[in-house]
Amino acid sequence: MASSIISHLLRSLVLLLAAALARSRSVETVQGEADRVTALPGQPPVKFRHYAGYVGVGSGKEKALFYWFFEAERRPDEKPLVLWLNGERKRRAGPGCSSVAYGEAQELGPFLVRSNGPNLTLNPFAWNKVANILFLEAPVGVGFSYTNRTSDLRELGDRITAKDSYSFLLSWFRRFPQFRSHDFYLAGESYAGHYVPQLAVEIYEGNRAERKKSFINLKGFMIGNAVINDATDQMGMVEYAWSHAIISDELHSAIRKHCGTFQEDGDRAAGPGCSPVLRAFLRAYSDIDIYSIYTPVCGYDPCTEDYVEKYFNREDVQIALHANVTRLSYQYSSCSEVIEKWNDSPATVLPILHKLMNAGLRIWVYSGDTDGRVPVTSTRYSIKEMRLKAKGGWRAWYYEEQVAGWFVEYEEGLTLATVRGAGHQVPVFAPDRSLALLSHFLHGRTLPTGRFSRS
Template sequence: MPVLEKSLFLFLFISSFAMDTARGFEPNSQREADRVTALPGQPEVEFRHYAGYVRISDDKALFYWFFEAKRKPDEKPLILWLNGGPGCSSVAYGAAQELGPFLVRSNAPNLTLNPYSWNKVANLLFLEAPVGVGFSYTNRSSDLEEVGDRITAQDSHSFLLDWFNKFPNFKSHEFFIAGESYAGHYVPQLAELIHEGNKKASKDSYINLRGFMIGNAVLNDATDQLGMVEYAWSHAIISDELHASLRRECNSFEGAGEGKACLPAVKAFLRAFQDIDMYSIYSPVCLSSLSKSPRSNKLVAAPHLFSQHETWHGMRRATAGYDPCTEDYVKRYFNREDVQLALHANVTHLSYPYSSCSEIIRRWNDSPPTVLPILKKLMKAGLRVWVYSGDTDARVPVTSTRYSVNEMRLRQKGGERKKRWGGWRAWYYREEVAGWVVEYEEGLTLATVRGAGHQVPLFAPDRALALLSHFLGDQPLASSRFG
């Protein structure tokens, strides 16, 4: 190495060491090996970010992307973000399209800096789980036949324990989990594992879990299905006759047995959404994708009655705000060799291309019909629980979320007004109604986000960040326009 280059290398190394020491961080060789320094198209930023693998067994490794908070990361909480599917990537969706600091917004080589990134208020960790999702991999093909809710939660928990060993300076930080869609299963199931593990944990393995927040979340099959039907009818997507047939023949989805006409009615229901985006009913669809060959039968979150139909699996997922083709741009970006090299990804040279949702997981082995008992258990244990809903989503619509939350028979806050009209009220952001909210004595907050689709941080990034800030601060959402 020439003398000048060697001197520059030493200067940068010492400067990095000094910066870590000044912030109270002990330099960690494992962590520094994962530091991302030359991501193609990345704008200049002052915060650090890291990406790479955490091995959770001899055969399995899960991929992560971690962003320090923009300011004072040593003082900020840590959030783990999970996307659902099941089988969809938190990097391809959460990080690159929704709430990460660098967004893929076109086919252009440069990334867009997100002014509403969640790392403005927290340290932000994205995980691709289970194996077979994104860059996460296994050396045993049989592992791909075993995935389901249980394995996903166990592997994610193992990942966290090992990740904290790689980033020990974050062990004492307040820790929260957030996610959307089928993460309505992932998030509380992982939180329960952490909660139970903490009861017998040593100081080194204790995780400082304080709560979780889930958006447009799959929670309870019966009420989720009923809510989908009611939302489609109330938004003029299905006819009076089809609505009546679904309610009658499917026994209002209460598990009392299905009539002969239930399955044909469900097929007709799904066909009603084929020409629009079910995940954001007022958004355009990506026309360039319509001319391509049909997509393969990917796993998409659905209650059992809907998911048994091929029509369901071919439906488009949430599109990306003002440009509905963003998912295509994201796949192209993460399939670039220079991007993978910068992110320390695809080190085993996977035999399949990167995809937003797994193309190699063919079966999901276990998915309980409800997670409501877990929510009640963790609220009773004192964890902060917020559930939010973008109100233009027809996949897990606000009607489903309200029906599901009502199943828990919680007690609303609201004082004297609540006795007559309930605790439901508007919440405000920048002097406009941002949505509606109700709080419960047991520790749950249910909020809607006005005009947002399934991916709330994508469609309403400013209000999503405001929602997060109030959640982290354990503060009620603004109750007046000028307050």
């Protein structure tokens, strides 16, 4: 009798716990449904669903990271999930720019902001043709993401960005549990060459340490025109500028002489003559677009950034996106103007790449070859530092019967691919080929090596 009462009580307790758990789940998933974006101004009619909103992170959830999530155009339940991260800050290729303002609205999202006109432009090469795409604005201080504790803005750096982004992901998967089992990939460009591998490490370590329910099914990542190894990144910039006829013979020699970091085999000490020649180096780019050396610069015309900022500062847009619910004291900006300090940024992420290759992740490093900021020479020097074993050699890959770029596969699981004639933001300059690149990456397929390949 007593045992049956105890058994009954236990059973009741189990049911109560299960109900509580179910309710908490359902609160999360109800929140997911509440994040659905339904009346975005200027949006063309589409058949896929999209969601936007905040996820709280930090010990007391005092930080709020903003995301915008697009289900794949067709059969989202069968497609992988890709998290896209932007990195660059203007003129520094550092952190601080918004994945919504760049990735979504200018590069690879379905809704491009192309003018001051009332309508968004539907991107025929949106990445949600082949995957579910999640844009995250990180860290706090970037885009709509914010913190209630202003001191947080002085405590930013690579480490906290990775930790907060990982916390975000754990919560996001609770909100969208239907995507937890999907193959998951990270992608990003520029300074996301730091963010992406570092977040991948968090996930990898988290998967090993945490209980099974927080497992994230990470399969690999792709980084473009990525900052990955300071010394070779910088040396590559100088070689690129000379070989593309942007700097003089004399400046080229002077930088190699005075700035130790730029020397292939030299040590890293910069001599006293380094600063002036580096300033001269940056001046050489003052009147062209270092991010795309052959395209015209804006001149007096407002460039896309202006349209984008105008759009996301509209109150009706913010309401539709469930953004800026706390009425931030500053305007929405494509690149952060409130981040005060960046405390940690390792000189190289190559050891992380080694570690994650060994862990079996698929890693693709790509490069638009007309970018002067994180140029293809930098990426080549950096990958060379890894001393990997090439298989198949350096080959052209094709898109619509044209050479789309070149690539090399390494036995260790890394692929280095270039995109011919594309600048820093590859999807802007080569939207079709960038989608093809993503598709091959997601399927783990070798890029097409013949003009008439149909892979």
